[in-house]
Amino acid sequence: MRALIAYAHEEPKSFNAAMKDRAVEVLSGAGLEVDVSDLYAMGFDPVGGTRDFTALENADFFKYGKEQRVATERGTFAADVATEQRKLLACDLLIFQFPLWWFGLPAVLKGWVDRVFAAGLIYSHDMWYTTGKFRGKRAMVSTTTGGGPAIYSETGLNGDLDQILFPIHHGMFYFVGFDVLPPYVAWSVSRVDQATRERYLDEYAERLKAWQTTEPIAYPPLEAYDENFQLKG
Amino acid sequence: MRALIAYAHEEPKSFNAAMKDRAVEVLSGAGLEVDVSDLYAMGFDPVGGTRDFTALENADFFKYGKEQRVATERGTFAADVATEQRKLLACDLLIFQFPLWWFGLPAVLKGWVDRVFAAGLIYSHDMWYTTGKFRGKRAMVSTTTGGGPAIYSETGLNGDLDQILFPIHHGMFYFVGFDVLPPYVAWSVSRVDQATRERYLDEYAERLKAWQTTEPIAYPPLEAYDENFQLKG
Numbered sequence: 001m002r003a004l005i006a007y008a009h010e011e012p013k014s015f016n017a018a019m020k021d022r023a024v025e026v027l028s029g030a031g032l033e034v035d036v037s038d039l040y041a042m043g044f045d046p047v048g049g050t051r052d053f054t055a056l057e058n059a060d061f062f063k064y065g066k067e068q069r070v071a072t073e074r075g076t077f078a079a080d081v082a083t084e085q086r087k088l089l090a091c092d093l094l095i096f097q098f099p100l101w102w103f104g105l106p107a108v109l110k111g112w113v114d115r116v117f118a119a120g121l122i123y124s125h126d127m128w129y130t131t132g133k134f135r136g137k138r139a140m141v142s143t144t145t146g147g148g149p150a151i152y153s154e155t156g157l158n159g160d161l162d163q164i165l166f167p168i169h170h171g172m173f174y175f176v177g178f179d180v181l182p183p184y185v186a187w188s189v190s191r192v193d194q195a196t197r198e199r200y201l202d203e204y205a206e207r208l209k210a211w212q213t214t215e216p217i218a219y220p221p222l223e224a225y226d227e228n229f230q231l232k233g
Numbered sequence: 234m235r236a237l238i239a240y241a242h243e244e245p246k247s248f249n250a251a252m253k254d255r256a257v258e259v260l261s262g263a264g265l266e267v268d269v270s271d272l273y274a275m276g277f278d279p280v281g282g283t284r285d286f287t288a289l290e291n292a293d294f295f296k297y298g299k300e301q302r303v304a305t306e307r308g309t310f311a312a313d314v315a316t317e318q319r320k321l322l323a324c325d326l327l328i329f330q331f332p333l334w335w336f337g338l339p340a341v342l343k344g345w346v347d348r349v350f351a352a353g354l355i356y357s358h359d360m361w362y363t364t365g366k367f368r369g370k371r372a373m374v375s376t377t378t379g380g381g382p383a384i385y386s387e388t389g390l391n392g393d394l395d396q397i398l399f400p401i402h403h404g405m406f407y408f409v410g411f412d413v414l415p416p417y418v419a420w421s422v423s424r425v426d427q428a429t430r431e432r433y434l435d436e437y438a439e440r441l442k443a444w445q446t447t448e449p450i451a452y453p454p455l456e457a458y459d460e461n462f463q464l465k466g
Contacts, residue, residue, distance in 0.1 A: 010282040011295040046279060046340040049243040062244040063423070065379070102346050103404030104337060107279040111340025129390065146298075151462035157362065157455070158462070159403055167397055171336030190296070222390070229384035229391070 002033045004091035008098040008109040010040040015144055015189040015197060020097045022201050023142070026208045027093070035087045039108045045080065046111020052081050052118075065119040072120030084116040093211055094139040094178065096168065100146075103164045113172055123176050130222040132177015138211060139178035141168055142204065144189045161185065169217060179216035181207075235266045237324035241331040241342040243273040248377055248422040248430060253330045255434050256375070259441045260326070268320045272341045278313065279344020285314050285351075298352040305353030317349040326444055327372040327411065329401065333379075336397045346405055356409050363455040365410015371444060372411035374401055375437065377422045394418065402450060412449035414440075 005023055009016035020036065027034050037044070045051070050062055054077070057070040071077045077085065088094070098109050105113070117123065127133055145152065145161075152161040162169075165183060173180045184207050186200040207214070226232050238256055242249035253269065260267050270277070278284070283295055287310070290303040304310045310318065321327070331342050338346070350356065360366055378385065378394075385394040395402075398416060406413045417440050419433040440447070459465050 013294050040280070040282065046344070047273070048334070048339065049273065061246050065423075101281070102343070102350065102408075103400035104343065106281060107340040107344025107347050108281075110335070110337065110343045111279065113335050114340050117335065147462070153463070155464040156462050157458045159399060163396060164400055164404065166392060167336035167400065170392055171397065175335075190298075225390045229380070229389050230386070231388040 001031070001092045002035065002090050003027045003093040003095065004035045004037065004087050005095045005097055006037045006039065006109060006112055008039050008096075008106045008112075014099075015186060015200075016097055016099055018197075018201060019142055019144075019186065019204055022205055023095060023097070023208055026205045027211075030209065032093070035091070037084060037087060037112070039112060044084075044108055044112060046108045046114065048111060048114035052078050052115050054078055068118035069120035069124075072118065077118070077121075081115050081118070084112065085118065085121060088116055088122070089133075092137050094134075094137070094173070095142055096140070097142045099144045100164075103158075105168065117172065117176060127177075128175055128222075129177065129219075132175070134177040135179075137178055138181055138216070139173040140181035140207075140211070141165060141183035142186075143183060144186045146188065146190065148188045149185075170219060174217075174219050180219070181211065181214050181216055234264070234325045235268065235323050236260045236326040236328065237268045237270065237320050238328045238330055239270045239272065239342060239345055241272050241329075241339045241345075247332075248419060248433075249330055249332055251430075251434060252375055252377075252419065252437055255438055256328060256330070256441055259438045260444075263442065265326070268324070270317060270320060270345070272345060277317075277341055277345060279341045279347065281344060281347035285311050285348050287311055301351035302353035302357075305351065310351070310354075314348050314351070317345065318351065318354060321349055321355070322366075325370050327367075327370070327406070328375055329373070330375045332377045333397075336391070338401065350405065350409060360410075361408055361455075362410065362452075365408070367410040368412075370411055371414055371449070372406040373414035373440075373444070374398060374416035375419075376416060377419045379421065379423065381421045382418075403452060407450075407452050413452070414444065414447050414449055 005020055007020045024034050053067055053071050057067055096109060098106055122133055147158060150156055151158045154160045169180045184204045220231060224231055238253055240253045257267050286300055286304050290300055331339055355366055380391060383389055384391045387393045402413045417437045453464060457464055
């Protein structure tokens with residue numbers, strides 16, 4: 001089994017780094033091969049577009065999805081994209097490790113998705129959701145927040161964290177077929193004491209040890225929708 | 234009055250470009266000064282971090298929010314960030330023009346927010362939501378989708394577009410104090426016919442002409458929350 005951790009923090013002393021390191025330790029200890037895409041350290045370029053390709057089908061009118069489908073057939077993805085695609089395609093467990101910035105992924109990780117999750121190779125309309133490429137595989141968010149659980153609750157000022165993570169959970173992970181594990185959230189990491197931070201790391205380690213048996217978030221399967229993509233009544 | 238369009242598409246022949254051009258025409262025609270941040274054309278770097286600053290308070294342990302607050306006091310934002318902050322601070326109307334990628338902003342625009350919306354300068358815990366810097370000003374999403382309205386409805390396979398846009402509407406715009414105008418969505422632009430695309434541009438123009446009188450999305454004001462950031466009962 002293989003895990004891939006897509007990791008988006010610039011500071012090696014950060015709590016995100018500690019979480020990434022703990023995940024490597026726990027998953028390796030459980031016998032998995034672990035790949036880490038340390039996006040800041042790699043200098044990963046997150047700007048999706050023409051630079052994703054070694055050749056263009058139509059340089060006069062750039063259409064991203066079309067070029068991705070052509071590159072899938074011809075093997076003309078740029079080296080940085082192709083390398084990440086190989087890691088992604090090989091993984092049984094995908095983890096996004098990031099600080100929650102502006103209610104979502106830091107741009108370097110959002111752009112990893114924009115570029116790597118290419119039409120044709122990673123998804124198509126015959127290969128998405130429960131017919132997705134990654135069905136039977138698992139994905140999980142591991143994140144840190146500024147605020148505590150109250151402000152991210154359903155009646156909280158920032159809104160429900162589950163709703164905030166929907167574009168990642170449903171729109172990225174489930175969209176390409178992953179079973180989506182509940183997120184591990186390290187709340188207010190810059191404000192809590194050292195004992196709490198250590199407890200977070202231990203809780204996260206327990207979650208990782210249970211990655212194969214944890215109940216995924218329940219989403220309706222593709223066959224629950226009609227031909228207009230509406231839930232059947 | 235000034236408008237700022239943060240525009241994220243690489244292809245000048247794209248429908249996003251046509252929407253951006255129409256917005257410039259309509260808003261200029263209504264007497265506004267219009268700034269366009271054409272992020273691809275500018276080669277905007279969306280990777281937030283140490284490169285945002287001309288000097289660091291603590292280079293041994295990089296803390297992003299802390300460095301942003303210091304840079305606000307000392308004027309040590311890097312030139313690319315400072316230029317965009319000036320445009321943002323000057324605007325009465327902010328428009329995000331982008332194709333919906335992976336249920337959110339393309340990375341180049343997400344990173345524009347990550348870097349430009351700096352702690353201290355653009356928001357703080359005394360200056361957010363209804364006490365935000367941009368209160369009385371207006372912001373709006375203008376986006377294009379691959380799918381149609383059915384798949385983005387509440388019972389649709391991709392989930393409710395309002396929920397998908399919540400991190401932008403509530404988490405970015407309202408967070409810094411903007412009144413949030415309902416989004417203009419050009420559905421399935423690559424699949425509809427030319428007459429429909431022209432209708433989209435005309436509808437969008439009408440929406441823009443009414444930017445000062447359109448009813449914003451209703452969110453509870455800050456004073457509706459208690460000291461734990463919970464909605465008062």
